[in-house]
Amino acid sequence: MVGESKVKNCKQLFFILLYISFFSSLAQLKVIVTGGAGFIGSHLVEALLERGDHVVVIDNLSDYYDVRIKQANIAQLQQNQHAENLSVYYATICDIETLDIIFAQEQPDVVCHLAAQAGVRFSIEEPECYVQTNVAGTLNLIQMAHKYGVKHFVAASSSSVYGNKAKGPFKEDAATDFPCSPYAATKKAAEVLLYTYHHLYQIPCTCLRFFTVYGPRGRPDMAPFKFLDEIYHDRTITQYGDGTSLRDFTYVGDIVQALLLIIDKPQGFQIFNIGRGQPIQLNDFIETIERVVGKKAIIKVEPMPLGDVLLTHADVTKLSEHINYQPSVSLEEGIQKMYDWYQETYLPWVSRANHK
Numbered sequence: 017m018v019g020e021s022k023v024k025n026c027k028q029l030f031f032i033l034l035y036i037s038f039f040s041s042l043a044q045l046k047v048i049v050t051g052g053a054g055f056i057g058s059h060l061v062e063a064l065l066e067r068g069d070h071v072v073v074i075d076n077l078s079d080y081y082d083v084r085i086k087q088a089n090i091a092q093l094q095q096n097q098h099a100e101n102l103s104v105y106y107a108t109i110c111d112i113e114t115l116d117i118i119f120a121q122e123q124p125d126v127v128c129h130l131a132a133q134a135g136v137r138f139s140i141e142e143p144e145c146y147v148q149t150n151v152a153g154t155l156n157l158i159q160m161a162h163k164y165g166v167k168h169f170v171a172a173s174s175s176s177v178y179g180n181k182a183k184g185p186f187k188e189d190a191a192t193d194f195p196c197s198p199y200a201a202t203k204k205a206a207e208v209l210l211y212t213y214h215h216l217y218q219i220p221c222t223c224l225r226f227f228t229v230y231g232p233r234g235r236p237d238m239a240p241f242k243f244l245d246e247i248y249h250d251r252t253i254t255q256y257g258d259g260t261s262l263r264d265f266t267y268v269g270d271i272v273q274a275l276l277l278i279i280d281k282p283q284g285f286q287i288f289n290i291g292r293g294q295p296i297q298l299n300d301f302i303e304t305i306e307r308v309v310g311k312k313a314i315i316k317v318e319p320m321p322l323g324d325v326l327l328t329h330a331d332v333t334k335l336s337e338h339i340n341y342q343p344s345v346s347l348e349e350g351i352q353k354m355y356d357w358y359q360e361t362y363l364p365w366v367s368r369a370n371h372k
Contacts, residue, residue: 051131184329197323220282227291231268232357291330
């Protein structure tokens, strides 16, 4: 009788484990992340792997900034303890034939489209590549999402679509008909395209208007990284305007936590601001970096360039109601986290890369 009881208990345990395994596998998503080698993308891929999802990175390793940074991000992801659930395709979203092959092979549940030609100022010099990547590339992806039955299409938009508004906070239903740069215009165009495909084919689409994201692995062309790097090396930083312009700086960890919840909650067609909701004056931003680095900035003041705006300020009420979004990282804490990464990871990487 004792032996029979043990056998019965073992059988019960076996079926319980089988049940858990089966429903755990059902809960896993296969997520395509375009731009997965980049700043926000690499953080999102890491978080998706950690929670057990299968991730497919599509990235063309654009040379808009040092390609070796993106290669290092991919190398780090490939060392993740869940890297068996990671696939990487070095491809451009402008090549629809290659995208077709990838979608047919991978059969994704979700697309998180973060790839873009970034940079407000550069878009004034080279507008054609912005239209090709940000508009035509997005069109290619939503066509593939329709063809292969993707359950949720999540796309990165930008606070730039709001244009040069004098007052904040900016709400999602505010007019966005007056973009100040080709970059902003292409982001607005992508939103409209996604709405059209939702209208035609009922594809759940969520557009996220990011507000000045910063943090570890930050893009070297953006002010947070540039200022930190230049102040650390006692180089002159360029301050545009009198320092009273305002930006809604948002820590990348807060962005990624929101993205994870958004991916899991498709709801028709939605546009959400995703920022901190607390704009910081440029003067205060520079002073925060000075305190963290422990050095004073050497500042050269120049006029505001074409395409720049004086204010970004996210109203995050809608996102808070949707996923209980509560950004938790203050500017000082976020800059400290970024500086820790800069000292512990970035500077040693630069030293190794320069000696190869």
